[in-house]
Amino acid sequence: MTREWVIERIVSFIEAAAPFVLESQFMDVEWLRKICLAFPGATEQIQWGSDLVFKVGGKMFAVTPLEPAPVCLSFKASPESFAELTERVDIIPAPYLARAQWVALQTRDALPADELARLLRDSYDMVFAKLPKKMRDAVSSSKPVAPRARGRKPAKKKRRRSR
Secondary structure (H helix, E strand, O other): OOHHHHHHHHHHHHHHHHHHHHHHOOOOHHHHHHHHOOOOOEEEEEEOOOEEEEEEOOEEEEEEEOOOOOOOEEEEOOHHHHHHHOOOOOEEEOOOOHHHOEEEEOOOOOOOHHHHHHHHHHHHHHHHHHOOHHHHHHHHHOOOOOOOOOOOOOOOOOOOOOO
């Protein structure tokens, strides 16, 4: 067995398996980007070093790590969905976010692609509904709204009394 023969066998095996892999539609980053960025006003941002965060109006609705991690996707769920999903295999309450009803998928094939797409839309809708009305209107009309500055207000200058 030569090296070329082994490589040829591996390539033929991959080519034969490709239709089955494509049919199963495992969730990957590009598929996730295609789904999440199709929602009105959705944006993506790298945060916490190597996590791809999907947001609407500056609020997260889905997070996926770009490097190997114990979970491959986290998203917000309704209280009913949270209870139902966390009873399934390979789906756990999301670390740090479970109190806000977020779930985490431990494997890319924990949910069928069509169900995952629906749950991501539900996550987006829940986060969108909690945005201030001005922000919802801006997202709906695709007009950017300047984010409010956080933190302390600038100190007012004290007036001196005239004598």
